[in-house]
Amino acid sequence: MPFDAASPPLCAPRWRTLHADEGDCHLSLTLEGRPLIGVRLVAADGVHVHLEQVCPERPEQALWAACYWLLSRDPACQRLVWHLPQAQPQAVASGLLVPGEAPGQYLCERTLFWQLPQPWLGETLAGVYPQQMQISQGKRHPRRTPKPRGEVYRRFDARLGAWVSLRTLEIEQDLERFNRWQNNPRVAHFWQEGGTLAQHREYLDKLEQDPHTLTLIGCFDDEPFAYFEAYWAKEDRIAPFYPADDYDRGIHMLVGEEAHRGPHKVASWLSALVHYLFLDDPRTQRVVAEPRADNGKMIGYMHDQCFHCEKEFDFPHKRAALMILGRERFFERCTLV
Known part of the structure; x- marks a missing residue:
């Protein structure tokens, strides 16, 4: 092993x-x-x-x-x-x-x-980033740690017999891949972000400058297959819809490669993504998501990983399901291998 x-x-x-x-x-x-x-x-x-x-x-x-x-x-x-x-x-x-x-x-x-940060994280933590409250766009939240670069998480999944890893998205390296994934009709149906290379460069440039969102590429055996956005919920659009804590993290998820779809793959990468976010800052007590309420397959996968649906609510662009997974529940029922 x-x-x-x-x-x-x-x-x-x-x-x-x-x-x-x-x-x-x-x-x-x-x-x-x-x-x-x-x-x-x-x-x-x-x-x-x-x-x-x-x-x-x-x-x-x-x-x-x-x-x-x-x-x-x-x-x-x-x-x-x-x-x-x-x-x-x-x-x-x-x-x-x-x-x-x-x-x-x-x-x-x-x-x-499974709460020990090493060897899963890509860098040794010198300590928890200090807290200083600030206000941006009318929202009071902690100052966020500078974004990492490169690989941030790696673990051997014994069930798959493969490495699952997360690295930060690099625009020059990943733009064409991101563009291809977003223009896949299956993805576009839920993300509604189809567009040109120029439009997607602008989209990713904006997120790169946004301190509340981290863009990630998911890999199996170092082969990119998925795109994730991890965001701090307190300063996100989701905050008005539930009592967001200072260190709650949220996720957006996209599997771009058809060969890496299926429940066994979701169980691997979704648990890895949640594991990374809980390790990244021990103050994070919840991971949340807001998939479309009619995306029954994804919601079912999330239930399998111990998320629960708190409620449905309306964003301007979609009817969403508020999915929540607490730290205690994740690690108490932890089936990582």
Whole structure:
């Protein structure tokens, strides 16, 4: 299984390979042919993990890799009970492990594990961007962090056997692709943004200058297949229609490549997109969307990913369904692998 928990920030990750020798009662992991960790597994009121050997140069990475492997192979597993001969303060400080009731016992909780920002994000977070309230176009909201550039999220989807990744849209690189996608009759029916290259350049230029919207390209195995807009809801047109919090994020979604349509692909990219937005700022408590109310297929896909429909409402250009997914619900029911 591909893995690299220590890729250099702001660089294309050099993905290595994690191999396992596993059975019902043991798991041994090697990374690039070098032993990483060995554990004994005991099934008793959950999965109990007894550490037998660990790479001394990178113990936290080794613990992370074992947690990742065990949680990914069983999406129903909500907790790992670790038995460690000595404390792991860095793993506890990061949230990877939580002290248990007995000495030497630590818990890895699925809901916490998938909230760790690395290695999923494309850059290491130095901390949460400071808050300063401001008013723009009559709306009071926090100052937004500068937009990232390049790849912002990458994860190996074990169900698909493929990498799902998100990168920022680059106009010169992506304009023709965006134009082709928007002029697809299937897409145009819902987006109503068909037009010329010049019109689409103007559309994307405007969004590039807009601090409240981030334009993204979705990729499977580095092949672009979709366009997403992630926006801060507080200063968006959706804000008057529900009580938007300061760090709510909203999404617009477009799958342009026919080969990457279908429920199994939606489950992969939609969960990745939501995962990225919740990791991008831990203050984000909700992700919202407003698909056309008659887009039953998309609404159904969103229900499958734990969104709920709060209500229907009227924009000037469409009847919309307000779809909401809370952070707690997403991570409590997290089936990422």
